[in-house]
Amino acid sequence: MPRFPGVDYIQFDSLLSEQELLVRQTARQFVDERVVPIIREAYNNAIFPTGLIREMGELGFFGANLEGYGCAGMNSVEYGLIMQELERGDSGLRSFASVQGALVMYPIHTYGSEEQKQRWLPKLQSGAAVGCFGLTEPDFGSNPAGMRATAEKRGDEWILNGEKTWITNGSAADVAIVWARAAEGVRGFLVEKGTPGFETSDIHGKLSMRASVTSSLHFSGCVIPESYRLPGAQGLASALGCLTQARFGIGWGVLGAAMDCYETARSYTLMRKQFGDKPLAGHQLVQEKLAWMITEITKGQLLALQVAKLKEAGRVEAAHVSMLKRNNVSIALECARLSRDLLGANGIMDEYPIMRHMCNLETVKTYEGTDHIHALVIGERVTGLPAYR
Ligand SMILES: Cc1cc2nc3c(=O)[nH]c(=O)nc-3n(C[C@H](O)[C@H](O)[C@H](O)COP(=O)(O)OP(=O)(O)OC[C@H]3O[C@@H](n4cnc5c(N)ncnc54)[C@H](O)[C@@H]3O)c2cc1C
Numbered sequence: 001m002p003r004f005p006g007v008d009y010i011q012f013d014s015l016l017s018e019q020e021l022l023v024r025q026t027a028r029q030f031v032d033e034r035v036v037p038i039i040r041e042a043y044n045n046a047i048f049p050t051g052l053i054r055e056m057g058e059l060g061f062f063g064a065n066l067e068g069y070g071c072a073g074m075n076s077v078e079y080g081l082i083m084q085e086l087e088r089g090d091s092g093l094r095s096f097a098s099v100q101g102a103l104v105m106y107p108i109h110t111y112g113s114e115e116q117k118q119r120w121l122p123k124l125q126s127g128a129a130v131g132c133f134g135l136t137e138p139d140f141g142s143n144p145a146g147m148r149a150t151a152e153k154r155g156d157e158w159i160l161n162g163e164k165t166w167i168t169n170g171s172a173a174d175v176a177i178v179w180a181r182a183a184e185g186v187r188g189f190l191v192e193k194g195t196p197g198f199e200t201s202d203i204h205g206k207l208s209m210r211a212s213v214t215s216s217l218h219f220s221g222c223v224i225p226e227s228y229r230l231p232g233a234q235g236l237a238s239a240l241g242c243l244t245q246a247r248f249g250i251g252w253g254v255l256g257a258a259m260d261c262y263e264t265a266r267s268y269t270l271m272r273k274q275f276g277d278k279p280l281a282g283h284q285l286v287q288e289k290l291a292w293m294i295t296e297i298t299k300g301q302l303l304a305l306q307v308a309k310l311k312e313a314g315r316v317e318a319a320h321v322s323m324l325k326r327n328n329v330s331i332a333l334e335c336a337r338l339s340r341d342l343l344g345a346n347g348i349m350d351e352y353p354i355m356r357h358m359c360n361l362e363t364v365k366t367y368e369g370t371d372h373i374h375a376l377v378i379g380e381r382v383t384g385l386p387a388y389r
Contacts (some may be wrong), residue, residue, distance in 0.1 A: 003032045004088065005261040009298045015305060016077065023078040027085035030059060035089035039211060043356050046210040048092060057127025061086070061097050063105035069121035073104070076308035080252030080283075088256030091360035092212030094249070099168045101123060102246035104131030106186060107177050111232035111242070117191070120175060123388060132173035134164035134217045135239055141374050143388070144179070145236055149219065149305075151180035151187055156226045158182070158189065160197070160219040170215025171200040177230075178217065179239045185259070188233035189224050191250040195221030244318045247368050248311065251324030252304045254364055255297060257357040258332035262293040265339035266353055280342065289338045296331040303327060319381035326374035333361040 008015075013021060020280050034052060056062060060072035065079035072081075087094035108116055123129035140146040146369055148164025170176070176191045176198075191198050203214045231236070257259045269281035269290070280286050283289035307324045310316040326358075340347035347354055366373050373388075380386045 004260075005263065006026055007262060007294065007297055009294050012298070012301050013349075016081075020075070020077050024081040026059060027082045028063070028088075028171060030055070031089040032086050035086075035093060037071060039090045039353075040094075040350055040356070042211045043090065043092070044210070045092050046131045046204075046206070048096065048213050050106075050172070052093070052227040053096075053127040053130065056097060057125060060125075062099075062125050063101040063109070065103070065119070066105055066109050068298055068380060069109070069117055071109075071121065076219065076248070076311040077305065080249065080304055083253035084256040084259075086256065087253035088260045090211050090356065091253070091257060091364055092209050093169050094253040094256070094260065095209065095212050097141050098246045098249045098253070099133055100127075100131055101325040102249055103178055103242050106245045107230060107233065107238070107242050108190070111188060111230040111238055113227070113231050115227065116230070117270065120190070123174075124285075129174040130169055130172050132167050132169040132176045132215075132217075133242065134167050134170070134176050135243075136166045137163060138165050142370055144239065147181055147186070149178070149180040149241065150152040151182040151224075151284075152188065153258045158224045158226065160189065160191065160222040160224055160230060162219050164217040164219075165201070167215050167217055168201075169213050170217055171202050172213045176217060177242075177370075178219070178221075179236075185234065186236045186239065188230040188238060190228045191219075191222065191224060191232065192228075195222055195224070209363040210359075226383040232298060235377075240318070243368055244321050247317075247321045247325040248307065248367055250364060251300075253319065254328045254332035255300050255304060255360065257361060258293070258300070258328075259338035260296050261332075261354050261357055262290070262297060263338045264354055265292055265342040267345050268346070268352075287328060289342060291337075293335045293338060294379070296335065300362035301329055317381070319377050322374040322377040322381075324368065325368065326371055327377070329361060331342070332370060333358065333365060336361055 060084050063071045064074045064082055067073045083094055086097055110121050124131055135144050137147055152159045174193050178189045178191050179186055197217045197220050199213045262276050270279050272280045303324055307320050336354055340354045376387050
């Protein structure tokens with residue numbers, strides 16, 4: 001049985017089907033048994049636990065909401081619950097699954113040729129191959145529309161030049177989905193590891209997302225056959241479509257980190273006593289923080305569930321996902337900060353998961369559209385006025 005009791009204030013579980021509960025239980029058990037015992041050391045040593053990749057593949061965690069090619073064909077709620085449990089383990093683990101599923105398998109599944117799907121999806125699903133997604137550049141983060149990487153057509157081939165940076169799984173990837181500017185507009189390419197003219201270098205010194213590989217990708221006269229271009233990807237909107245998928249997973253995932261922080265603070269303050277025999281949890285100021293956390297987590301769960309239902313019904317908008325990502329990351333970060341406070345000095349120790357989650361969530365606040373950018377998406381949705389520039 002999983003050790004994590006879960007966080008359920010308003011009988012949220014009654015909104016889930018038997019199958020959804022079963023999927024969560026499987027992911028919860030995997031995280032309790034396989035991730036929690038090793039993640040502290042992996043994080044401290046800045047190592048991604050590669051030994052877990054095949055296991056996650058076998059459990060169907062990669063591209064879990066895609067159909068065919070060995071994918072599990074799960075619904076959006078099941079997919080979200082997997083992300084929640086993985087991020088309860090560590091944001092690095094959830095990032096790996098998000099990139100693999102939403103940013104690599106999804107574009108191949110959605111924009112790829114049949115040959116590309118047959119070649120890559122079964123391997124990526126099982127974890128036999130790893131993928132990465134290269135959109136961000138040194139000078140273009142929030143505004144990828146300015147990208148400088150180019151793809152020049154020469155006969156049946158494309159020549160890629162440019163640089164991508166902050167790429168999760170970059171140097172670990174067997175295949176990179178790379179977005180570059182062609183004469184016709186932005187196009188997506190599959191670039192295989194070892195292709196001449198394609199090199200990677202890892203980014204070191206991260207104090208966040210340490211159990212995750214982050215790299216730069218360098219392209220210099222890199223020749224890619226036309227058959228490695230994603231034929232259905234037309235313009236930047238195709239790349240942004242992948243990000244909507246990944247952000248949906250983030251919106252669920254960060255609830256796992258928030259739950260872990262909340263539950264750590266709740267159990268710690270019930271046990272720890274100061275000023276006599278009363279546990280910290282018996283003081284009003286402490287209870288106010290716990291009440292804030294459980295309320296925000298509960299609201300976050302309901303938001304995630306509704307967005308999942310809209311997604312299932314084919315009615316979800318990118319602006320809905322922006323609200324989910326922005327709100328849930330923000331409350332998760334605040335839960336981490338409040339929990340850290342409630343543990344006092346112990347709160348800064350790696351014996352507890354709180355500082356690790358807090359540091360990870362700083363990345364999650366920034367990547368896949370920063371908090372500001374999602375505020376602008378929501379602002380545009382409600383006013384009709386784009387305020388990005
Ligand atoms: C660990 C990690 C992993 C990542 N993985 C990937 C990956 O796999 N693939 C990938 O392509 N990218 C990845 N990224 C990159 C990430 O998506 C970018 O960092 C992000 O888009 C923000 O870009 P930037 O860092 O250049 O910040 P900037 O765009 O320079 O923004 C800096 C600040 O300015 C604010 N800002 C920018 N424009 C506006 C505006 N118009 N109005 C108000 N405020 C504004 C931002 O909100 C932010 O607060 C990753 C990043 C990290 C840290």
